[in-house]
Amino acid sequence: xxxxxxxxxxxxxxxxxxxxxxxxxxxxxxxxxxxxxxxxxxxxxxxxxxxxxxxxxxxxxxxxxxxxxxxxxxxxxxxxxxxxxxxxxxxxxxxxxxxxxxxxxxxxxxxxxxxxxxxxxxxxxxxxxxxxxxxxxxxxxxxxxxxxxxxxxxxxxxxxxxxxxxxxxxxxxxxxxxxxxxxxxxxxxxxxxxxxxxxxxxxxxxxxxxxxxxxxxxxxxxxxxxxxxxxxxxxxxxxxxxxxxxxxxxxxxxxxxxxxxxxxxxxxxxxxxxxxxxxxxxxxx
Amino acid sequence: xxxxxxxxxxxxxxxxxxxxxxxxxxxxxxxxxxxxxxxxxxxxxxxxxxxxxxxxxxxxxxxxxxxxxxxxxxxxxxxxxxxxxxxxxxxxxxxxxxxxxxxxxxxxxxxxxxxxxxxxxxxxxxxxxxxxxxxxxxxxxxxxxxxxxxxxxxxxxxxxxxxxxxxxxxxxxxxxxxxxxxxxxxxxxxxxxxxxxxxxxxxxxxxxxxxxxxxxxxxxxxxxxxxxxxxxxxxxxxxxxxxxxxxx
Ligand SMILES: Nc1ncnc2c1ncn2[C@@H]1O[C@H](COP(=O)(O)OP(=O)(O)OP(=O)(O)O)[C@@H](O)[C@H]1O
Ligand SMILES: [Mg+2]
Numbered sequence: 001x002x003x004x005x006x007x008x009x010x011x012x013x014x015x016x017x018x019x020x021x022x023x024x025x026x027x028x029x030x031x032x033x034x035x036x037x038x039x040x041x042x043x044x045x046x047x048x049x050x051x052x053x054x055x056x057x058x059x060x061x062x063x064x065x066x067x068x069x070x071x072x073x074x075x076x077x078x079x080x081x082x083x084x085x086x087x088x089x090x091x092x093x094x095x096x097x098x099x100x101x102x103x104x105x106x107x108x109x110x111x112x113x114x115x116x117x118x119x120x121x122x123x124x125x126x127x128x129x130x131x132x133x134x135x136x137x138x139x140x141x142x143x144x145x146x147x148x149x150x151x152x153x154x155x156x157x158x159x160x161x162x163x164x165x166x167x168x169x170x171x172x173x174x175x176x177x178x179x180x181x182x183x184x185x186x187x188x189x190x191x192x193x194x195x196x197x198x199x200x201x202x203x204x205x206x207x208x209x210x211x212x213x214x215x216x217x218x219x220x221x222x223x224x225x226x227x228x229x230x231x232x233x234x235x236x237x238x239x240x241x242x243x244x245x246x247x248x249x250x251x252x253x254x255x256x257x258x259x260x261x262x263x264x265x266x267x268x269x270x271x272x273x274x275x276x277x278x279x280x281x282x283x284x285x
Numbered sequence: 286x287x288x289x290x291x292x293x294x295x296x297x298x299x300x301x302x303x304x305x306x307x308x309x310x311x312x313x314x315x316x317x318x319x320x321x322x323x324x325x326x327x328x329x330x331x332x333x334x335x336x337x338x339x340x341x342x343x344x345x346x347x348x349x350x351x352x353x354x355x356x357x358x359x360x361x362x363x364x365x366x367x368x369x370x371x372x373x374x375x376x377x378x379x380x381x382x383x384x385x386x387x388x389x390x391x392x393x394x395x396x397x398x399x400x401x402x403x404x405x406x407x408x409x410x411x412x413x414x415x416x417x418x419x420x421x422x423x424x425x426x427x428x429x430x431x432x433x434x435x436x437x438x439x440x441x442x443x444x445x446x447x448x449x450x451x452x453x454x455x456x457x458x459x460x461x462x463x464x465x466x467x468x469x470x471x472x473x474x475x476x477x478x479x480x481x482x483x484x485x486x487x488x489x490x491x492x493x494x495x496x497x498x499x500x501x502x503x504x505x506x507x508x509x510x511x512x513x514x515x516x517x518x519x520x521x522x523x524x525x526x527x528x529x530x531x532x533x
Contacts, residue, residue, distance in 0.1 A: 092340065162377035166439070169335060169373075170390035170446060171366040180393065185380050 029260070036257030039250045045258070048218035049234075049251075052243030058255050063220055064133075064228030065262070068212065069202050071137025071224070072144055077194060079141075080148025087149075088156040089178055108146030113206040115143045120210035134224040136212025143207055144197035151193025155186035188278040195270030199263045205232040231259040286311040286480050287332060287450065292346035294327060296339070301327050303504045305346075309497070311449075314472060314481045316491035316512065319501035320527070325484045328501070329452050332482070333369040334362050351449065367394060370443035374455040376435035378427035378442075383419050386427045386438055390446035405445050412478075413441035414471050433464025440471065444479075451475065453483040457490065469494050488528055492516050500524045 043057050050056030083100075091097045119139025129135040159182050167177040183190075205213075213233040221228050235255045238248040287309040294302035302324050309315045317325040330336045331348055334355065348355050355365050367390070378386050387406040391397055397405065406423075410416040415437040419430070427438055436456060443451060453472075457465040472481060472494045485491050491498050492512060499509040500523075508515065508524045519525045 160377070162373065162375060163379055165335065165338070166373065166377040166379065167389070167393075168338060169333060169366055169371040170393065170442065171363040172389070172393040173363060176393045180389070181379050 032253060032256050032260060035250070036253035036255075039254035040257065044254055049216065052248075053216065053238050054244050054247040054251065058229075058231070058234060058251070058258065060218055060220060061229040061231045061234040061255065062258060062262075064213075064230040065202055065232075065259070067133050067221060067228055068136050068140055068208065068230055069198055071133055072140035072201050073194065073198065075138055075141035076144040076148050076197060080145050080193075081152050081190065084149045084152035084156060085178060085183075088153050089174070089182070104146050104149050107142075108150070111206075112143055112204050113209075115139055116207040116210050118142070119207060124211055130225065131210075131212055131214075131227050132225040133212055133221060133228055136208045136228075136230075137224075139207045139211045140201045140204060143204060144201050147197040147200060148193050151196060152186070152190050155189030155193070156182060158189060159185045188274045191270055191273050191277070195267055198266050202263055202266075203232055203259065205230075205236050208233060231255055231262075235259065286351065287482070288347075288349040289328075289331070290347040290349070292328070292331065292344070292348065294324075294331070294336070295343040296327075297341045301504050302331075305506045307499060307506060307509055309480060309482060311480050312476055312478075313496040314476055314483060314494050316495035316498045317482070317484045317501060318486070318488065318491050318498060318527070319507075321486075323501040324504045325501050326454050329454055329482060329484055330371075332450065332452060333366050333371050335366075335371065337362065363394070367446045368448055369450040369452060370446065370448035372436070372439050372443055372451065372453045372456045375459050376432055376439050378430075378435050378438050381427060382424050383427050383430070383438060384423040387441050387445050389442060394446060396446065405447075406441075409441040409445040410438075412444050412475070413437045414467065414474070415441055431464070433460050433467060436460060436464065436468060437471065440468075440475075444475075448479065450480045450482070453481065455484050455486060458486060465490070488516070500527060502527070 045057060045062070046059050047057035048060050049058065087097050087100055091100075116139065119135060119142070123129045123135035123138050124131060127135075129138075163181050163185060164177055167181045168174070172180070208230055212227055213230050214227040215229075215237055217227060217229050235252055238255070239245070239252045289305055289307045292302050292305040293300070305328065317329065319325055327336065331344070332350060332355070336342050336344075344356065350365070350369060353360070355369075379389060381389070384406055387409050388402050391402050391405060396402075407416065407420075410419060415434060418434060419425075419438075422429070427435065430438060436459075440451075440456075457468045460468065469490060472483065475481060483491075483494065495512045497510065498512045498515045500507045500515070500519075500521075502523060508519060508521045510520070515524065516528060519528065
């Protein structure tokens with residue numbers, strides 16, 4: 001084969017593979033929308049489950065998932081961003097930093113059920129938070145931490161070092177340089193990390209299983225020590241152990257659709273924020 | 286004004302500057318020339334202590350700016366960097382508006398109120414010969430400027446904190462000929478108010494803009510004299526070879 005035709009063949013193979021991947025994704029999405037669309041109604045989105053979770057709505061689970069996402073981000077985002085700032089801007093390149101990096105990556109590859117067990121042992125029992133939004137959020141936050149740290153580090157690395165020297169040469173301190181130049185420049189990419197971890201966190205079942213999730217709890221939470229229902233766990237429950245699994249099947253698809261919609265919405269919001277902030281000062285690379 | 290006495294400088298075990306002494310008068314332009322890697326930038330960065338940001342450096346000797354030892358114990362480095370400004374080889378504006386770029390040094394050093402900052406920004410842009418080109422778009426991103434304009438913006442940014450000394454490390458080497466001559470023109474203007482030290486690879490540029498020239502080689506200051514004398518009648522054979530292009 002000559003150069004030209006091998007190039008063309010490779011291109012065709014890549015294209016076919018790309019099309020296959022996209023079609024699978026679209027198929028899943030279409031499947032969920034097709035099966036779930038039927039039950040989506042105003043009542044479904046705003047009422048509590050009824051009749052053994054075969055009817056009614058999923059409002060408490062929506063609220064629960066939003067609480068857990070918010071709670072875990074309130075914990076994971078500042079901690080993750082700050083530790084990435086530490087390793088990237090302050091700690092130099094010694095063995096401590098390398099060790100922290102390896103550990104962070106390892107933390108990211110631990111199965112989420114292990115986080116669940118750990119969260120139950122530490123937050124629920126040892127610290128005595130009980131099954132609560134607090135315990136669940138912290139557990140999910142731990143799960144999200146490696147993602148936040150890694151994406152923030154990448155974002156900081158992508159900031160040209162000439163900004164740092166330029167700022168220091170004007171008499172700015174290291175902290176001023178970070179807060180006034182480095183972080184704003186890295187912000188669009190840091191947002192990506194936030195969104196990725198929100199997507200991850202909102203879909204996880206295992207970490208909330210032993211730390212917060214309620215099987216059936218129509219009442220909305222009133223504080224951080226309350227239990228809540230959550231979309232992924234609710235989906236799991238009605239798909240496997242409801243009172244009438246067949247009858248609740250449409251509800252399951254509806255729940256899946258809502259979960260996907262929430263994650264997609266967050267991604268859209270992120271994309272918008274990213275665009276907005278990077279357009280503002282079109283960074284040259 | 287600026288005085289270096291018996292400077293020896295090391296990157297780890299690498300001896301980058303060897304026993305250098307040199308005096309630079311106020312309101313003059315001093316040019317550093319020499320082959321790549323001979324230590325020009327290293328020597329320049331001593332005077333605003335930018336080398337401090339690099340790990341594993343060691344320095345002996347004395348560095349005086351306006352009579353004070355800038356490596357003394359009581360010296361506040363951030364204060365020093367206000368007195369001794371720097372312009373880098375590649376224009377490095379921040380991802381901020383034109384106005385905020387120039388105001389940056391004032392803001393981080395808590396200098397002046399809103400009115401003072403606005404006035405200082407305007408004066409600095411005028412001094413950097415950029416005002417007429419940007420006065421209608423101060424709120425626009427600095428990245429919308431051309432490379433040459435960006436470099437003059439960086440000069441304005443350095444001037445805004447009212448330094449006494451301006452260090453320039455090959456400030457025109459990334460620019461086209463027209464932008465380069467604008468920068469050179471500017472250096473002539475700025476000499477009235479500032480003491481300028483410039484590193485350049487361009488012999489003609491050194492000859493055009495500087496009063497005195499230092500020729501460096503392998504970490505040593507080979508020759509330091511009036512620019513005219515240096516280019517017409519250098520004392521050392523090495524200098525002669527370098528400026529006539531017979532180096533190597
Ligand atoms: N951060 C650093 N760490 C270790 N060695 C360095 C560092 N910076 C420069 N050096 C070394 O010190 C010597 C002088 O470097 P310097 O950058 O001062 O040269 P220069 O004369 O400015 O060269 P150029 O004309 O290419 O800019 C070089 O041999 C270089 O390899
Ligand atoms: Mg250099």
